[in-house]
Every structure is written in C-alpha cells, then in structure tokens.
Amino acid sequence: MLTLMTTKPTTKPTVKTVTFLILGAGGDLTQRLLLPGLGSLLAVEPERDVRVIGADRADLTDASFRSLVGDRLKQGGASAATARKVSGKARYIKADLLDPSALTDLIAAAEGELVIYFALPPAISMKVSAELEKLDLPAKTRLGLEKPFGSDQTSARRFNKQLQRVVGEDRIFRVDHFLGVSTVLNLIGLRFANRLLQPVWNSEHIERVEIIYDEDLALEGRAGYYDNAGALRDMLQSHLLQILAIFAMEPIASLDPQELADLKAQVLRATSIWDGDPQTYAKRARYTAGSIAGRAVPSYAKEKGVDPARGTETLAQLTVQVANNRWSGVPFVLRSGKALGAARKQIIVYFRDVPHLPVGFVGDHTGDAMIIDLKPGRVSFKLSMNAEGDPLDLEQKTLTAELANAQMTAYGEVLRYLLDDNQLLSVRADTAELCWKIVAPAIKAFEEDRVPLQRYKAGSDGPAGWLSADSVAIGATDTGASDLTGSRGARDKTKAARPVAKLAKSPGA
Numbered sequence: 001m002l003t004l005m006t007t008k009p010t011t012k013p014t015v016k017t018v019t020f021l022i023l024g025a026g027g028d029l030t031q032r033l034l035l036p037g038l039g040s041l042l043a044v045e046p047e048r049d050v051r052v053i054g055a056d057r058a059d060l061t062d063a064s065f066r067s068l069v070g071d072r073l074k075q076g077g078a079s080a081a082t083a084r085k086v087s088g089k090a091r092y093i094k095a096d097l098l099d100p101s102a103l104t105d106l107i108a109a110a111e112g113e114l115v116i117y118f119a120l121p122p123a124i125s126m127k128v129s130a131e132l133e134k135l136d137l138p139a140k141t142r143l144g145l146e147k148p149f150g151s152d153q154t155s156a157r158r159f160n161k162q163l164q165r166v167v168g169e170d171r172i173f174r175v176d177h178f179l180g181v182s183t184v185l186n187l188i189g190l191r192f193a194n195r196l197l198q199p200v201w202n203s204e205h206i207e208r209v210e211i212i213y214d215e216d217l218a219l220e221g222r223a224g225y226y227d228n229a230g231a232l233r234d235m236l237q238s239h240l241l242q243i244l245a246i247f248a249m250e251p252i253a254s255l256d257p258q259e260l261a262d263l264k265a266q267v268l269r270a271t272s273i274w275d276g277d278p279q280t281y282a283k284r285a286r287y288t289a290g291s292i293a294g295r296a297v298p299s300y301a302k303e304k305g306v307d308p309a310r311g312t313e314t315l316a317q318l319t320v321q322v323a324n325n326r327w328s329g330v331p332f333v334l335r336s337g338k339a340l341g342a343a344r345k346q347i348i349v350y351f352r353d354v355p356h357l358p359v360g361f362v363g364d365h366t367g368d369a370m371i372i373d374l375k376p377g378r379v380s381f382k383l384s385m386n387a388e389g390d391p392l393d394l395e396q397k398t399l400t401a402e403l404a405n406a407q408m409t410a411y412g413e414v415l416r417y418l419l420d421d422n423q424l425l426s427v428r429a430d431t432a433e434l435c436w437k438i439v440a441p442a443i444k445a446f447e448e449d450r451v452p453l454q455r456y457k458a459g460s461d462g463p464a465g466w467l468s469a470d471s472v473a474i475g476a477t478d479t480g481a482s483d484l485t486g487s488r489g490a491r492d493k494t495k496a497a498r499p500v501a502k503l504a505k506s507p508g509a
C-alpha cells in the first residue's frame with residue numbers, strides 16, 4: 001500500500017475555550033452529523049475545551065441533552081472520558097430562537113469564543129440572523145451555516161448580505177462537508193506535489209473529467225427536505241461544483257483560505273453549462289421500485305412525504321465547461337443520484353491519446369485515465385503497458401494506491417476548522433452565489449419541463465446511455481482490486497470486467 005498524502009492540520013490543537021452554540025439542537029442534523037462529527041474530532045484532539053450549548057423549542061432538559069451529547073460523541077469515536085468531560089459541561093436552553101431576549105440569554109451563557117451553528121431550515125436561519133443583527137455579539141463570534149445557502153442566486157445574495165450585517169464575511173463559515181473529505185485536500189497535494197501530474201493538468205492532455213457521486217442509499221426519510229431540492233440542488237449545485245472548483249483551479253501558492261477561495265471563485269466564474277444548452281447537457285431521472293443488495297426499495301413517488309406531482313429528480317447529470325485558457329474544450333460531467341445499484345464516488349480524468357504510437361505496437365493503448373475514489377480515498381492510474389508474453393501487444397493495467405484515511409469524519413474536519421477560526425474549508429459568499437448562477441439554466445429547464453424526467457429502477461445503474469462506455473466500464477471495475485505491479489491475476493480480473501475502453505469524442509451529454 002502506498003500512502004500519497006495525509007491531510008495536515010493547519011493549526012496545532014489548542015486549549016482555548018470555545019462555546020459551540022447549536023441553534024436547532026433537537027433536530028436530526030445535530031444528532032446524526034454534528035455531535036458525532038464533534039466526537040470524531042475529540043477522538044483525535046481530546047484536549048479541546050468545547051462547551052456545547054443546545055438551543056431549541058423542544059422540551060429537553062440539561063440532563064437529557066447531556067446524555068444525548070455523551071452518546072453521540074462516543075458514537076463519533078470520542079473516548080468515554082472525553083465524552084463525559086464535554087457532555088458534563090453541556091447545557092440545553094429551551095428557547096424561541098426568534099425572540100431577541102432568548103437569543104441574548106443564549107449569548108450570555110457562552111464562555112470563551114463563541115461559535116453559533118445554525119442547524120435550522122434556511123428560512124428560519126434568515127430570520128434568526130436578522131434578530132442577531134440587533135445584538136452585541138462577543139468579539140470573534142463565528143457563524144456556522146448549512147447548505148442550502150439560498151435557493152437561487154438572488155436569495156443567496158440576500159442571505160449573504162443579511163449574514164454580513166451580523167458579522168464580517170471572515171467570520172461566516174458556510175459548511176460543505178465535502179470540503180472536509182480529506183481526499184479533496186489530498187487532491188491539491190496529489191496535483192501540486194507531483195511533477196508528473198502538474199504539467200498535464202490542462203486541456204492539452206486531458207480530454208474529459210467526470211465527477212460522479214452515485215449513492216446506493218434511497219430517500220432515508222428525508223422527503224421534507226429532499227422533495228423540494230432534488231439531486232441537482234442537493235448535490236451538484238453545492239458539493240460537486242466545490243470539487244470541480246478545487247480540481248480545476250490555477251496553481252495555489254499556499255493553503256491560505258483567502259487564496260483558495262479566490263482561486264475557486266475564478267474557476268466558478270468561468271463555468272457554465274456546456275454550449276449554454278441545458279436541454280441537451282442537463283439530464284434528470286427518478287427511481288422506480290426495485291431492490292438494492294436484496295433490500296426492497298419503493299418507488300420514489302410512493303415514499304412517505306413525497307408529492308409525485310413535483311417532478312423531483314433523484315438523479316441529475318450536468319455537463320459544464322470551464323471557459324478559460326486551461327480548460328477550454330474540456331467537458332466536465334457532474335452526476336449524482338440516489339438508490340443506484342452501486343455506490344460510486346469518483347473523479348475520473350480521461351487523458352488524450354498519444355499523438356503517435358510507434359509502428360510495430362498493437363493492442364490497447366487508448367483510454368488512459370486517472371481515477372480518484374473519494375470514499376475510501378484511493379487513486380488509480382489506468383495506463384497502457386507492454387503485455388506479458390508478446391511485448392509488442394499493449395494492454396491496460398491499473399496501478400492503485402490508497403490515499404490516507406481521514407482521521408475523523410468529514411463533519412469533524414469542517415468543525416475543527418470552524419472551531420479554530422480557519423476558513424480554509426468553508427464556502428465564501430461569492431462562490432455560493434456563483435454555484436446558483438451556474439445551475440440556474442438547468443433548474444429553469446427542469447421546471448419548464450424542457451428536459452424529460454426519465455425513470456430508472458432502484459438498484460440499477462441509472463438510465464442507459466448517460467455515461468460513456470469507458471465510464472460505465474470503469475464503474476464496473478473495482479480499481480482497488482488491482483495492484484501496483486499489475487500482476488496477471490489482477491489484470492485478467494480487470495480485463496474481464498471491462499470491455500476495451502474507447503474514449504467518446506463527444507462532450508458526454
């Protein structure tokens with residue numbers, strides 16, 4: 001196993017006291033992601049002094065909240081002693097979050113630096129921040145926010161302006177847990193630490209890029225949120241465009257939050273739907289009843305809380321262009337969906353064919369690619385090599401290396417940066433707005449029914465023909481099964497699973 005890169009903390013663990021005030025502490029997000037995420041952070045940095053205050057309308061008591069905090073911290077990996085230490089100091093304050101005097105009391109209860117986390121629906125977050133604007137907040141107060149950041153470019157801008165009236169942009173942390181995935185930071189290391197890769201990271205050598213996040217999970221009881229969002233807003237507008245921005249950005253000089261945000265914004269400003277044609281380059285589909293790994297999955301339209309008439313898509317695919325000197329002419333295909341047969345979370349970089357193959361060689365020398373698996377972190381190179389036996393007969397072998405596993409959950413990583421007042425992993429206001437601008441023509445085309453809502457069976461690979469043959473073949477191949485030497489056994493397995501991969505010359509609509 002070859003370790004390519006580990007994610008290094010940008011700051012050393014500190015023992016400053018930080019109050020983590022969770023607005024909406026009774027909700028699903030707090031229990032499912034935030035507290036376990038904090039637990040995973042405390043597993044690595046148990047010396048942190050984090051004071052958790054939960055606030056909500058729900059009738060919880062200090063005691064019941066402490067027990068919830070303790071359980072969830074342990075679930076995230078914190079030791080029993082650390083969980084006891086943090087949960088023992090946790091407090092629950094029942095509050096109407098739109099009442100200024102209740103907010104004043106919550107703020108007064110804070111010790112040390114204050115982080116206010118909005119685990120609330122966006123409309124409520126907007127109202128609460130309007131109330132916070134009227135209050136005196138302690139110096140260094142930071143706001144943590146969950147997506148969606150608005151529902152279009154205009155509302156995102158309005159929300160950003162509202163938040164910036166509470167604290168400066170340098171204290172606003174828009175959380176995208178994909179930016180906490182170590183693999184994304186590893187992507188920067190992989191590209192910029194390797195002489196081999198740096199010169200080829202452009203349209204001269206790269207023919208197409210796909211960023212795929214197919215999930216084998218279905219709705220998981222989230223109709224209330226998801227049926228109003230759909231795959232395009234839920235995943236492409238946010239997470240996948242963030243990954244694209246990091247992948248495609250110009251060289252970065254240091255892991256400076258401002259510089260990273262500037263470079264990401266530069267990419268996103270140049271990004272738009274391929275040919276400005278959402279009818280051809282935006283696709284949507286919805287799952288029907290099926291089964292995934294032996295588990296029966298009802299049709300999306302029959303899921304509890306879904307309004308079938310809304311036409312919400314559970315799979316979306318968008319081809320975009322980055323119209324700049326580096327990427328002109330290279331299609332970036334973004335795709336994500338639910339209830340697919342296999343979880344596939346990859347960035348695939350397809351390299352162009354060599355201009356000339358020495359006369360005399362035969363066999364498969366096309367389809368060279370780099371595959372970055374996001375979960376678990378892994379990088380594979382599909383390369384043409386001389387075959388065993390007849391050395392003139394080329395074939396493709398896959399060389400795979402594990403990326404270092406994250407020390408903590410993605411939420412743990414973004415919380416670490418938030419608690420440490422480091423904006424490296426947060427989404428800046430302008431990039432949040434730009435992401436809405438990029439997808440707006442596709443959203444409009446979906447709403448006006450100019451893009452047909454296709455169907456796919458839960459447990460399938462999605463509608464046929466969306467991805468090119470080479471992409472389907474890579475998806476069917478477990479890149480991790482190959483090894484660095486490309487032994488005959490591994491190669492045979494790869495070959496059996498994969499038809500000869502020929503690059504499609506179309507943008508992959």
Ligand SMILES: O=C1O[C@H](COP(=O)(O)O)[C@@H](O)[C@H](O)[C@H]1O
Pocket residue numbers: 177215234235410
């Ligand atoms: O933000 C979201 O992300 C998850 C996928 O992320 P993962 O880290 O849980 O794999 C997605 O299922 C969800 O719909 C979306 O809101």
